[in-house]
Amino acid sequence: EAQVTQNPRYLITVTGKKLTVTCSQNMNHEYMSWYRQDPGLGLRQIYYSMNVEVTDKGDVPEGYKVSRKEKRNFPLILESPSPNQTSLYFCASSPRAGLNNSPLHFGNGTRLTVT
Amino acid sequence: KQEVTQIPAALSVPEGENLVLNCSFTDSAIYNLQWFRQDPGKGLTSLLLIQSSQREQTSGRLNASLDKSSGRSTLYIAASQPGDSATYLCALNQAGTALIFGKGTTLSVSS
Numbered sequence: 001e002a003q004v005t006q007n008p009r010y011l012i013t014v015t016g017k018k019l020t021v022t023c024s025q026n027m028n029h030e031y032m033s034w035y036r037q038d039p040g041l042g043l044r045q046i047y048y049s050m051n052v053e054v055t056d057k058g059d060v061p062e063g064y065k066v067s068r069k070e071k072r073n074f075p076l077i078l079e080s081p082s083p084n085q086t087s088l089y090f091c092a093s094s095p096r097a098g099l100n101n102s103p104l105h106f107g108n109g110t111r112l113t114v115t
Numbered sequence: 116k117q118e119v120t121q122i123p124a125a126l127s128v129p130e131g132e133n134l135v136l137n138c139s140f141t142d143s144a145i146y147n148l149q150w151f152r153q154d155p156g157k158g159l160t161s162l163l164l165i166q167s168s169q170r171e172q173t174s175g176r177l178n179a180s181l182d183k184s185s186g187r188s189t190l191y192i193a194a195s196q197p198g199d200s201a202t203y204l205c206a207l208n209q210a211g212t213a214l215i216f217g218k219g220t221t222l223s224v225s226s
Contacts, residue, residue, distance in 0.1 A: 004158075033213065043204070043216040050212075058213055090158060098211040100146050103161035 002027045006091050006107035013081055014115055021076045021110050023091030029105070031094040032074040033058070034066065036087040037109075043090070049074055050097035081114040088112075117142045117209055121217035128195055129225055136190040136220045138205035143183040146208040150179050150190050153202045153219070162203075163190070195224045 004025045013019055025032065033048035035058075045058030049068040063085055065077040074093075078085060091107040118141045128134055138148075147166045151159040163172045163179040165188070171180040178191040188205055202221045206214035 040218070042218040043206075043214075045213040048212055056212070092159075098146075099208045099214070100211065101166070103149055103164050104159075104206075104214060105161070106151075106158035108158040109156075 002105075004091055004093050004105050004107035006089075006110050008110060009108065010111050012113045012115065015082055016080050019078050019081060019112075021078075021089060021091075021112070023074045023076065023107060024072050025074075025091075025093040025105070026072065027093065027095070027105070028071065029093035029095050030071070031097045031099065032068065033092045033104075034064070034074070034076050035090045035092065036060065037090060038087050046076070046089075081112075083114050086112060086114050117207060117215050119205060119207055119215055119217035121203075121205060121220050123220060124218070125221045125223070127223045127225065130196060132195050132224075133191070133193050134195055134222070136192070136203050136222070138188040138190070138217055140186045140188075140207055142209065143186055144209065145183065146211060148179075148181055148188050149206045149208070149214065150177075150188075151204045151206060153204060159204065192222075195222075197224050197226045200224050 007022045030051045034046040035043045037043045044060045047066040049055045089110045092104045095102045120139045149164045150162045153159050165172045165181045176193040181188045202219040204219045206216045
Protein backbone atom coordinates (compact mmCIF):
# COMPACT_ATOMS: atom_id res chain seq x y z
CA GLU A 1 0.00 0.00 0.00
CA ALA A 2 1.29 3.45 -0.96
CA GLN A 3 1.80 5.44 2.18
CA VAL A 4 3.78 7.89 4.26
CA THR A 5 4.74 6.37 7.60
CA GLN A 6 5.70 8.40 10.62
CA ASN A 7 7.02 7.08 13.92
CA PRO A 8 6.28 7.37 16.71
CA ARG A 9 2.62 8.43 16.74
CA TYR A 10 2.87 9.83 20.24
CA LEU A 11 5.94 11.05 22.09
CA ILE A 12 6.35 12.68 25.48
CA THR A 13 9.79 13.94 26.35
CA VAL A 14 11.59 16.43 28.55
CA THR A 15 13.26 19.68 27.64
CA GLY A 16 16.69 19.24 26.12
CA LYS A 17 16.55 15.53 25.36
CA LYS A 18 17.38 14.99 21.70
CA LEU A 19 14.79 13.15 19.66
CA THR A 20 14.14 12.04 16.10
CA VAL A 21 10.81 11.57 14.38
CA THR A 22 11.12 9.27 11.40
CA CYS A 23 9.28 9.57 8.10
CA SER A 24 9.36 7.07 5.29
CA GLN A 25 7.48 6.90 1.99
CA ASN A 26 7.24 3.92 -0.34
CA MET A 27 6.11 5.77 -3.48
CA ASN A 28 9.52 6.87 -4.82
CA HIS A 29 8.52 10.49 -4.33
CA GLU A 30 11.07 13.22 -4.96
CA TYR A 31 9.56 15.85 -2.68
CA MET A 32 9.16 15.51 1.08
CA SER A 33 8.26 18.03 3.73
CA TRP A 34 7.55 18.49 7.43
CA TYR A 35 4.70 20.59 8.85
CA ARG A 36 3.58 21.37 12.34
CA GLN A 37 -0.03 22.02 13.25
CA ASP A 38 -0.99 24.21 16.19
CA PRO A 39 -4.41 25.45 17.35
CA GLY A 40 -5.14 28.87 15.94
CA LEU A 41 -2.05 28.82 13.74
CA GLY A 42 -2.89 26.03 11.34
CA LEU A 43 -0.28 24.09 9.41
CA ARG A 44 3.14 25.64 8.93
CA GLN A 45 6.05 24.23 6.99
CA ILE A 46 9.23 23.44 8.90
CA TYR A 47 11.58 22.04 6.23
CA TYR A 48 11.29 20.54 2.80
CA SER A 49 13.40 18.49 0.41
CA MET A 50 13.23 18.58 -3.37
CA ASN A 51 15.33 15.42 -3.73
CA VAL A 52 18.12 13.40 -2.14
CA GLU A 53 20.69 15.61 -0.39
CA VAL A 54 18.63 18.74 -1.12
CA THR A 55 16.89 20.35 1.85
CA ASP A 56 15.69 23.85 2.60
CA LYS A 57 14.00 25.84 5.34
CA GLY A 58 10.31 26.44 5.48
CA ASP A 59 8.50 29.07 7.52
CA VAL A 60 9.38 27.83 11.01
CA PRO A 61 12.75 25.97 10.91
CA GLU A 62 14.22 27.20 14.21
CA GLY A 63 15.06 24.36 16.56
CA TYR A 64 14.76 21.63 13.92
CA LYS A 65 17.11 19.74 11.63
CA VAL A 66 16.43 17.35 8.77
CA SER A 67 18.40 15.11 6.46
CA ARG A 68 17.66 13.40 3.14
CA LYS A 69 20.33 10.78 2.62
CA GLU A 70 18.03 8.45 0.76
CA LYS A 71 14.92 9.08 -1.25
CA ARG A 72 12.46 7.28 0.97
CA ASN A 73 13.43 8.73 4.36
CA PHE A 74 13.21 12.25 5.75
CA PRO A 75 13.77 12.30 9.53
CA LEU A 76 13.01 15.34 11.68
CA ILE A 77 15.53 15.97 14.43
CA LEU A 78 15.04 18.10 17.52
CA GLU A 79 18.49 18.53 19.05
CA SER A 80 17.27 20.24 22.22
CA PRO A 81 13.48 20.20 22.40
CA SER A 82 11.66 22.98 24.22
CA PRO A 83 8.03 23.22 25.39
CA ASN A 84 7.15 25.54 22.48
CA GLN A 85 7.83 22.62 20.15
CA THR A 86 4.88 20.75 21.62
CA SER A 87 2.75 20.23 18.55
CA LEU A 88 1.26 17.83 16.04
CA TYR A 89 3.79 17.06 13.31
CA PHE A 90 3.08 15.83 9.81
CA CYS A 91 5.36 14.48 7.15
CA ALA A 92 4.23 14.76 3.53
CA SER A 93 5.48 13.70 0.12
CA SER A 94 4.72 14.34 -3.53
CA PRO A 95 5.95 12.68 -6.73
CA ARG A 96 7.84 15.66 -8.05
CA ALA A 97 9.33 18.86 -6.80
CA GLY A 98 7.18 21.84 -7.68
CA LEU A 99 3.97 20.20 -6.45
CA ASN A 100 2.39 21.21 -9.71
CA ASN A 101 0.35 18.27 -10.87
CA SER A 102 0.14 15.90 -7.95
CA PRO A 103 -1.45 16.11 -4.54
CA LEU A 104 0.53 16.07 -1.34
CA HIS A 105 0.34 12.78 0.58
CA PHE A 106 0.42 13.06 4.37
CA GLY A 107 1.42 10.71 7.14
CA ASN A 108 -0.86 10.16 10.15
CA GLY A 109 1.00 12.59 12.35
CA THR A 110 3.17 12.54 15.46
CA ARG A 111 1.88 14.21 18.57
CA LEU A 112 4.85 15.53 20.52
CA THR A 113 4.70 16.85 24.06
CA VAL A 114 7.77 18.49 25.59
CA THR A 115 7.62 19.08 29.33
CA LYS B 116 2.44 37.62 1.96
CA GLN B 117 -0.26 35.17 0.91
CA GLU B 118 -3.11 34.82 3.38
CA VAL B 119 -5.69 32.06 3.19
CA THR B 120 -9.00 32.47 4.99
CA GLN B 121 -11.70 29.87 5.48
CA ILE B 122 -15.16 30.90 6.57
CA PRO B 123 -17.01 29.69 8.53
CA ALA B 124 -14.67 28.13 11.08
CA ALA B 125 -17.39 25.63 12.02
CA LEU B 126 -20.59 24.45 10.39
CA SER B 127 -23.36 22.12 11.54
CA VAL B 128 -25.94 20.74 9.12
CA PRO B 129 -28.51 17.94 9.12
CA GLU B 130 -27.90 14.93 6.95
CA GLY B 131 -28.90 15.32 3.33
CA GLU B 132 -28.19 19.01 2.99
CA ASN B 133 -26.05 20.45 0.22
CA LEU B 134 -23.40 22.80 1.55
CA VAL B 135 -20.61 25.10 0.46
CA LEU B 136 -17.30 25.71 2.18
CA ASN B 137 -15.41 28.87 1.33
CA CYS B 138 -11.74 29.65 0.90
CA SER B 139 -10.37 33.07 0.02
CA PHE B 140 -6.79 34.14 -0.71
CA THR B 141 -5.04 37.45 -1.18
CA ASP B 142 -2.55 36.72 -3.98
CA SER B 143 -3.88 35.21 -7.20
CA ALA B 144 -0.42 34.14 -8.45
CA ILE B 145 -0.82 30.46 -7.58
CA TYR B 146 0.10 27.20 -9.30
CA ASN B 147 -2.80 25.23 -7.92
CA LEU B 148 -5.18 24.84 -5.00
CA GLN B 149 -5.96 21.69 -3.04
CA TRP B 150 -8.79 20.76 -0.72
CA PHE B 151 -8.00 18.33 2.09
CA ARG B 152 -10.01 16.50 4.68
CA GLN B 153 -8.66 15.91 8.20
CA ASP B 154 -10.27 13.49 10.61
CA PRO B 155 -9.50 13.77 14.35
CA GLY B 156 -6.20 12.13 15.19
CA LYS B 157 -5.49 11.41 11.56
CA GLY B 158 -3.48 12.90 8.75
CA LEU B 159 -4.74 14.92 5.83
CA THR B 160 -6.37 13.29 2.83
CA SER B 161 -6.32 15.10 -0.48
CA LEU B 162 -9.81 15.50 -1.93
CA LEU B 163 -9.39 17.63 -5.03
CA LEU B 164 -6.60 19.52 -6.77
CA ILE B 165 -7.40 22.39 -9.13
CA GLN B 166 -4.72 23.77 -11.42
CA SER B 167 -4.56 27.53 -11.82
CA SER B 168 -5.83 27.20 -15.41
CA GLN B 169 -8.89 25.20 -14.35
CA ARG B 170 -12.23 26.44 -13.09
CA GLU B 171 -13.46 23.36 -11.26
CA GLN B 172 -12.88 19.73 -10.38
CA THR B 173 -15.37 17.06 -9.39
CA SER B 174 -15.07 13.82 -7.48
CA GLY B 175 -18.26 12.02 -6.55
CA ARG B 176 -20.38 14.28 -4.35
CA LEU B 177 -17.62 16.89 -4.16
CA ASN B 178 -17.13 19.80 -6.50
CA ALA B 179 -14.41 22.40 -6.08
CA SER B 180 -14.29 25.67 -7.97
CA LEU B 181 -11.55 28.22 -8.41
CA ASP B 182 -11.86 31.89 -9.32
CA LYS B 183 -8.37 33.35 -9.27
CA SER B 184 -9.46 36.84 -10.24
CA SER B 185 -11.59 37.17 -7.13
CA GLY B 186 -9.26 35.10 -4.93
CA ARG B 187 -11.90 32.53 -4.06
CA SER B 188 -12.45 28.81 -4.05
CA THR B 189 -15.47 26.84 -2.91
CA LEU B 190 -15.97 23.22 -1.99
CA TYR B 191 -19.50 22.03 -2.65
CA ILE B 192 -20.67 18.88 -0.89
CA ALA B 193 -23.88 17.36 -2.17
CA ALA B 194 -26.28 15.32 -0.05
CA SER B 195 -24.12 15.47 3.07
CA GLN B 196 -23.72 12.38 5.26
CA PRO B 197 -22.56 11.90 8.87
CA GLY B 198 -19.39 10.36 7.46
CA ASP B 199 -18.55 13.75 5.92
CA SER B 200 -17.98 15.16 9.41
CA ALA B 201 -14.37 16.33 9.51
CA THR B 202 -12.24 19.42 9.16
CA TYR B 203 -11.79 20.65 5.60
CA LEU B 204 -8.67 22.58 4.68
CA CYS B 205 -7.80 24.48 1.55
CA ALA B 206 -4.17 24.98 0.60
CA LEU B 207 -2.41 26.98 -2.09
CA ASN B 208 0.72 26.07 -3.99
CA GLN B 209 2.29 29.43 -4.72
CA ALA B 210 6.00 28.85 -5.15
CA GLY B 211 6.24 25.12 -5.79
CA THR B 212 7.98 24.45 -2.48
CA ALA B 213 5.18 24.48 0.06
CA LEU B 214 1.45 24.59 0.51
CA ILE B 215 -0.03 27.55 2.37
CA PHE B 216 -2.96 26.35 4.43
CA GLY B 217 -6.11 27.96 5.68
CA LYS B 218 -7.14 27.19 9.25
CA GLY B 219 -10.00 25.00 8.13
CA THR B 220 -13.74 24.60 8.48
CA THR B 221 -14.95 21.95 10.91
CA LEU B 222 -18.07 20.32 9.54
CA SER B 223 -20.54 18.35 11.61
CA VAL B 224 -23.33 16.45 9.84
CA SER B 225 -26.04 15.12 12.13
CA SER B 226 -28.22 12.12 11.35
